[in-house]
Amino acid sequence: MEVTIELLFFISAKIKDFLQGFYTSSGKPGQGKEFKYAKRIQSLAHRESVELVAELDDLVAYDDENEKLAEHIEKNCQRY
Secondary structure, three states: OOOOHHHHHHHHHHHHHHHHHOOEEOOOOOOOEEOOOHHHHHHHHOOOOOOOOOOHHHHHHHOHHHHHHHHHHHHOOOOO
């Protein structure tokens, strides 16, 4: 697969959408959504951590179309 600028922009947009939009149920009544990666991103912004680990299963669960993206990441993990 040839990596083009358009493909990189597409991948960036998909990953950004996933990181901003993925949530789980907090499990507590009245608490609602818990954005799993929001705290991790905030920790990066405050320089409290130096890496962001995202689970590929979450990526696929967020959007079925992300299955190809998850496979691409898995095959080229050093790039990501």
